[in-house]
Every structure is written in structure tokens, then in C-alpha cells.
Amino acid sequence: MGRQADEQADERTGGQAGTGAGEKDPLVIFTPSGRRGRFPKGTPVLTAARRLGVDLDSVCGGRGICSRCQVQPGKGEFPKFGVTVAEDALSPVNDVEARYDRIRGLAPGRRLGCQALIEGDVVIDVPPESQVHRQVVRKRAEAREITLDPALRLLYVEVAEPDMHEPSGDLQRLTAALAEQWGIEDAALDFALLPELQKILRTGEWKVTAALWQPDEATRPRIVALWPGIHAEGLYGLAIDLGSTTIAAHLCDLASGEVVASAGVMNPQIRFGEDLMSRVSYAMMNEGGAAEMTAAVREGLCGLIGDVAREAGIGSERILEAVIVCNPVMHHLFLGIDPYELGQAPFALATSDAIDLSAADLALAPALPAPARIHMLPCIAGHVGADAAAVTLSEAPEKSEDLVLVVDVGTNAEIQLGSRRHGVLACSSPTGPAFEGAQISSGQRAAPGAIERVRIDPATKEPRFKVIGCDLWSDDPGFAAATAATGVTGICGSGIIELVAEMRMAGLVDASGLIGTAEQTGSPRCFSDGRTQSYLVWEDGESRITVTNRDIREIQMAKAALYSGARLLMDKLGVDHVERIVLAGAFGAHISPLHAMVIGMIPDCPLEKVTSAGNAAGTGARIALLDRKARAEIRETVKRITKVETAIEPRFQEHFVNASAMPNAVDPFPILRAIQPLPDVSFNTGGGGGDGTGSGRRRRRRSARDS
Numbered sequence: 001m002g003r004q005a006d007e008q009a010d011e012r013t014g015g016q017a018g019t020g021a022g023e024k025d026p027l028v029i030f031t032p033s034g035r036r037g038r039f040p041k042g043t044p045v046l047t048a049a050r051r052l053g054v055d056l057d058s059v060c061g062g063r064g065i066c067s068r069c070q071v072q073p074g075k076g077e078f079p080k081f082g083v084t085v086a087e088d089a090l091s092p093v094n095d096v097e098a099r100y101d102r103i104r105g106l107a108p109g110r111r112l113g114c115q116a117l118i119e120g121d122v123v124i125d126v127p128p129e130s131q132v133h134r135q136v137v138r139k140r141a142e143a144r145e146i147t148l149d150p151a152l153r154l155l156y157v158e159v160a161e162p163d164m165h166e167p168s169g170d171l172q173r174l175t176a177a178l179a180e181q182w183g184i185e186d187a188a189l190d191f192a193l194l195p196e197l198q199k200i201l202r203t204g205e206w207k208v209t210a211a212l213w214q215p216d217e218a219t220r221p222r223i224v225a226l227w228p229g230i231h232a233e234g235l236y237g238l239a240i241d242l243g244s245t246t247i248a249a250h251l252c253d254l255a256s257g258e259v260v261a262s263a264g265v266m267n268p269q270i271r272f273g274e275d276l277m278s279r280v281s282y283a284m285m286n287e288g289g290a291a292e293m294t295a296a297v298r299e300g301l302c303g304l305i306g307d308v309a310r311e312a313g314i315g316s317e318r319i320l321e322a323v324i325v326c327n328p329v330m331h332h333l334f335l336g337i338d339p340y341e342l343g344q345a346p347f348a349l350a351t352s353d354a355i356d357l358s359a360a361d362l363a364l365a366p367a368l369p370a371p372a373r374i375h376m377l378p379c380i381a382g383h384v385g386a387d388a389a390a391v392t393l394s395e396a397p398e399k400s401e402d403l404v405l406v407v408d409v410g411t412n413a414e415i416q417l418g419s420r421r422h423g424v425l426a427c428s429s430p431t432g433p434a435f436e437g438a439q440i441s442s443g444q445r446a447a448p449g450a451i452e453r454v455r456i457d458p459a460t461k462e463p464r465f466k467v468i469g470c471d472l473w474s475d476d477p478g479f480a481a482a483t484a485a486t487g488v489t490g491i492c493g494s495g496i497i498e499l500v501a502e503m504r505m506a507g508l509v510d511a512s513g514l515i516g517t518a519e520q521t522g523s524p525r526c527f528s529d530g531r532t533q534s535y536l537v538w539e540d541g542e543s544r545i546t547v548t549n550r551d552i553r554e555i556q557m558a559k560a561a562l563y564s565g566a567r568l569l570m571d572k573l574g575v576d577h578v579e580r581i582v583l584a585g586a587f588g589a590h591i592s593p594l595h596a597m598v599i600g601m602i603p604d605c606p607l608e609k610v611t612s613a614g615n616a617a618g619t620g621a622r623i624a625l626l627d628r629k630a631r632a633e634i635r636e637t638v639k640r641i642t643k644v645e646t647a648i649e650p651r652f653q654e655h656f657v658n659a660s661a662m663p664n665a666v667d668p669f670p671i672l673r674a675i676q677p678l679p680d681v682s683f684n685t686g687g688g689g690g691d692g693t694g695s696g697r698r699r700r701r702r703s704a705r706d707s
């Protein structure tokens with residue numbers, strides 16, 4: 001409630017409203033907060049709420065025009081509170097409420113908190129939509145709750161008209177009104193709004209609604225939108241995960257915290273290079289290359305913002321903030337900074353701090369209003385970006401009671417290890433694109449027709465599988481008909497992990513990664529493929545899907561990179577096991593923990609302690625968007641994270657060599673072996689190229705760093 005309106009309320013209540021009122025005064029109990037107090041008769045409900053610190057919204061400052069202060073008074077007996085609420089516990093519906101009900105409609109029983117006056121003991125429920133700082137429900141049991149506390153809010157003000165005798169600017173009278181009516185001192189107006197200011201004030205007859213942005217008390221408040229008259233319609237914000245392959249945007253209602261629309265596009269920078277380092281190379285080798293990529297990603301983002309706003313059916317003028325998370329190279333390219341330094345040791349960032357800019361600064365207008373605010377989360381280090389900071393925000397390893405390993409699996413794996421006791425360590429490890437189905441002979445991106453689940457009978461060595469888009473297993477009746485439209489087209493990342501693991505479990509592949517011959521394995525599906533063996537998964541008139549020994553090598557190298565990053569962090573903490581593992585990222589959501597452990601991609605851990613966090617980076621962006629305190633929190637948390645650079649750690653190479661075996665040449669994996677025996681087979685007949693310790697890995701270490 002605004003200061004002026006509060007004073008008006010005090011006048012109506014004789015200035016005595018407050019919990020210190022007399023014993024005879026009516027008792028007011030708010031739910032769900034349970035806050036209670038006695039107030040003199042005639043006190044507006046909004047005033048009582050405000051005095052008790054009850055979270056009740058108001059845009060108009062109690063003028064009866066915004067309807068944000070709606071409450072639901074109870075009636076009758078409330079034995080829990082020892083209160084009986086009489087019919088006349090609140091003043092009758094007044095003209096303001098009646099008019100509002102006539103024009104906009106009030107739900108049955110609802111009252112406007114700024115108009116209804118307390119006349120007797122009463123229990124008043126504040127419905128979720130009238131709470132500013134309500135809890136946002138997350139879909140799974142999460143590491144942290146989200147409390148709505150956005151950086152943006154709407155404030156209705158009545159501005160003094162210009163006076164010849166006391167000349168002052170319209171802006172100065174607007175900011176004076178904000179100070180007087182809302183206690184907002186020294187508000188700045190985004191320069192892009194100045195040309196419109198005079199028209200808006202006069203159209204609104206000196207009554208306007210301002211969208212005020214203030215991410216923390218230390219930051220000067222800033223007017224980022226202005227509407228004539230009352231504008232009580234909601235504001236929206238975007239949580240954007242700017243990935244090197246895809247860009248995902250979630251449009252959030254800042255009043256409810258809900259995601260109202262989501263959309264994604266391929267990152268248009270892909271045409272300059274599939275992976276990050278090839279984009280860094282493009283920038284190095286081509287004059288103006290970095291600027292070209294900056295323009296491409298900004299253009300792609302503008303198109304995506306238009307899509308997501310259309311999907312939600314809202315005008316983009318109501319989207320006034322975006323929180324963007326991305327890896328360091330994307331961070332630099334998006335901000336228009338040449339990523340040259342990120343391509344070489346010591347991988348120095350131009351800046352690692354959180355950044356606040358306007359949409360105009362980043363050429364995102366007119367997809368967003370020019371003054372809309374863009375918040376970039378801080379980067380953790382040269383290889384561990386704002387996306388990892390967002391994962392930290394979502395998964396809160398620094399608050400975990402048990403030692404948790406958080407792995408965001410992508411072309412780079414971003415790995416964090418920590419707990420409340422240990423603090424948090426972070427590194428990134430170059431896994432390459434094998435987990436996305438790339439560099440795998442029958443590999444493909446996750447799409448309908450791709451094999452995503454696999455089981456191999458340990459006795460017959462026969463495979464069965466599921467493809468994306470069909471719930472049947474390949475040996476179920478009706479599978480052929482059900483997949484007739486998509487076909488069986490290849491193997492996606494989660495499919496290849498299961499396939500390699502199942503081959504290891506069925507004794508088709510040995511610990512070093514060699515596929516056995518038909519004679520060694522007893523399976524005619526193993527066939528000679530040049531100097532090595534391959535395994536036939538599926539064959540029909542349309543397609544033939546096999547796993548080659550080279551495919552297995554690719555997966556071994558990718559998983560070894562991931563595991564050795566995790567192992568290095570464990571070394572640094574002086575531990576030999578982790579208590580919990582969180583797999584983040586879209587891919588992480590589809591990985592089977594058992595299979596990931598069989599190939600030695602993740603450390604030994606009870607299976608029930610391996611969980612998926614889904615798109616934790618996107619969730620972290622959403623948390624930062626909805627709760628401004630989370631931004632301050634992550635800025636501090638990031639400073640305390642210990643960064644480990646895998647490229648300069650001598651033990652990384654040693655761990656990598658050991659981790660090339662499945663599950664591992666030295667780490668015993670006792671928990672895994674207790675639940676899943678692994679056949680002790682060896683297919684190395686001394687023919688070379690098959691011991692899993694040779695040139696393949698050396699090539700990988702180079703290409704991982706070079707890619």
C-alpha cells in the first residue's frame with residue numbers, strides 16, 4: 001500500500017490501527033500465514049495486513065482500482081482459532097467494490113482489501129493470486145524452494161500537473177510522486193521512455209502506472225515501462241538457456257511464477273561451427289567473425305522471443321526482464337566480446353561478474369521493449385559458465401547435507417562436487433559430442449525412430465529395444481506396425497550408453513572395450529568389420545544398425561573424460577566416494593543410472609541416490625528471474641566455489657587412462673558389482689588396437705582439447 005493511501009487509511013482509523021490496539025478491538029486472523037492482531041473498528045483489511053506483515057498485493061496503493069488486494073473473508077465458526085465470524089464482521093460492500101464488480105467482476109465472497117473495513121472478529125484468507133511473495137511449486141522434490149520476489153513491480157501514481165508558478169519537469173514530478181506515494185526515492189527513468197513520457201502523462205490525465213525495476217536495495221530503482229492510467233495486467237519475464245546447440249526460452253508470469261509458454265530454436269551460430277571451440281576458431285580466423293556470430297545469436301533470440309510471446313498470446317511490451325544463462329563462449333559472443341582468450345590457457349574471461357543491461361544495449365529491441373532488463377548470471381570460471389552457476393542455483397550443492405556430485409552432461413560436462421561441510425568445487429571436462437549421438441556410426445540426435453532403451457539377453461545375446469515415439473519393445477507384437485511411420489533410424493545418446501553397457505553386461509564387450517568375435521561370444525550378431533568386430537542390433541529392409549568397436553571407443557573416451565573430471569574433484573576433496581549424484585541437462589534426464597555406472601561414466605554410488613534434475617540450468621535461470629534475492633545469493637556462492645582447471649592437472653590424464661576401462665581399471669565399483677555382476681571376459685588376442693590403452697585415447701585427449 002502506498003504511503004499516501006496508508007495515511008488516508010490512518011485518518012479513517014484515527015491513526016490507531018495496529019497490533020497494540022485494545023483488548024476489546026476486533027481480532028483479525030489472516031490465513032494461510034496465521035498472522036493475527038487486534039485493530040480498531042473501521043481499519044481497512046489492507047492496512048491490517050500491512051501492519052502484520054501479511055503478504056497482500058497492491059498496485060494502486062489502496063485506491064480501489066487495481067483489484068490486486070482481493071481477499072476472501074470467512075464466515076461462522078473457526079474453532080481452530082477460537083473465533084466466530086459474524087455476518088457483519090466486515091463493512092458492507094461499498095460503491096467502489098460494487099462498481100468494480102459491475103465492470104470487471106469479483107468472484108463470489110471476494111472483497112477488495114483496501115475497501116473492506118474491519119468491524120468484528122474475522123478470519124481472512126489471502127488467495128495465492130493476491131500474494132506477492134508466494135511459494136512457487138516446483139515439479140519435483142527440489143534442492144530449494146522458490147519464493148516469488150521479482151525485481152519488477154507495478155506502481156500506480158498520481159502526478160502533480162505542471163504549474164506556471166512552480167516550474168518543474170514532468171519527470172521530476174513523476175519521481176516526486178513515486179517518493180511521496182510509495183517511498184521510492186531517486187527513481188531513474190530509462191532514457192528510451194523519455195520521448196514518450198509527456199504523452200503518457202497527459203493521456204492518463206496525470207495518473208500513470210510505472211513498472212519499476214530494482215534487483216536489490218543498493219541498486220537505483222529504474223522505471224522501465226509506463227502506462228497511462230491504471231495498468232494492473234501482469235508482467236512477464238523470460239528465463240533463457242542459451243546453449244551452443246539450442247536456445248530455450250521459458251516465459252514466466254511474474255505474478256504467479258508459472259511458466260506460461262516455452263519455445264526453443266537451434267542456435268543459428270551452428271553454421272559457424274558445431275562445437276564451441278570451432279566457433280572460437282572461426283572468430284580467430286575470420287575478420288569480423290565474432291561480430292557475425294553475435295548478430296546471429298541475437299537475431300535467433302529475437303525470433304524466439306516473438307515465438308514464445310505469440311504462443312502465450314501476450315504482447316511483448318509486457319515482457320520486461322530476461323535472465324540469460326550460457327557457457328562462457330556463448331556469454332562472450334552474445335555480449336559482443338571476442339572469445340579469443342577463452343580459446344587458450346589461462347582461459348581468461350573478459351568479466352565473470354553478473355551483468356545487468358537493457359534490451360537496447362544488446363540489440364534485442366523491438367522483440368523486447370528497449371528498456372527491458374537483461375540479467376546475465378555470473379560465470380564461475382573460463383570453462384565453467386553462467387549455465388553452471390544456474391545449475392548451482394537450482395541444485396544448491398553448497399547446502400547439501402550429503403556429498404553430492406552434480407553433472408551437467410553436454411558436449412562439455414560441467415561438474416560440481418560439494419556439500420555444506422566441504423564447500424563446492426567445479427570443473428568442466430570435454431566429453432565431445434558422442435553422448436549426443438555424434439561420431440557414432442549409427443548415432444543420431446534424440447528424435448522419433450531413435451533407439452533410446454536397450455536390453456540384451458545375457459544367455460542368447462539377443463537385443464530388444466525401444467525407439468523414441470513408441471512405447472513397445474522391439475520384440476512386442478505390433479512393434480513393426482507402431483514404428484512403421486518413423487522406422488528405426490539410429491541410436492541416440494541415452495540409447496548408445498545403454499547399448500554399450502548391456503553389451504558389457506552380456507559379455508559381448510570386455511572391460512577394455514573390445515567386442516568379441518562370434519566364436520568368443522557365441523553370438524552370430526558379432527561380425528568381423530575390418531580389423532575389429534561389430535555387433536548387429538537391427539536390420540530390416542530400410543535400415544541396418546550396428547555398434548562398431550570404434551563407436552565403443554568414442555563412448556569410452558567421452559565417459560572417461562566425464563569420470564576423470566569427477567575423480568579429480570574427489571581427489572581435491574580427499575574423498576573416494578560420493579553420497580549422491582545429480583544428472584542435469586536434457587540428456588541427463590534420459591540416462592539410466594545403472595547403465596551409466598556399468599560403463600563407468602559416473603562414480604560408484606547407490607542407484608537410488610542417482611537422480612535427474614532435468615534442465616537445471618533453465619530452472620536456475622527461472623529462479624533468478626522470479627526471486628531477486630537468489631541473484632545476490634548466487635553472486636556470493638560463485639565466489640566461494642573452488643575452480644579446478646582439468647587441462648593443467650597432471651592426475652587428470654592418469655584418471656582418464658584408468659577410466660577408459662569399463663567400468664574402471666583401478667576403481668573397484670563395489671556397490672555396482674554387488675547388484676550387477678560383470679562377466680570377466682577378455683577378447684584381446686594380442687592383435688593390437690584392442691587393449692583400450694593405446695593411440696585411441698591419446699587421440700581423444702588431443703581432440704577433446706582441440707575441439
Ligand code: FES
Pocket residue numbers: 046057058059060061062063064065066067068069112113114115
Ligand atoms: S489496493 Fe488496489 S484495489 Fe485495493
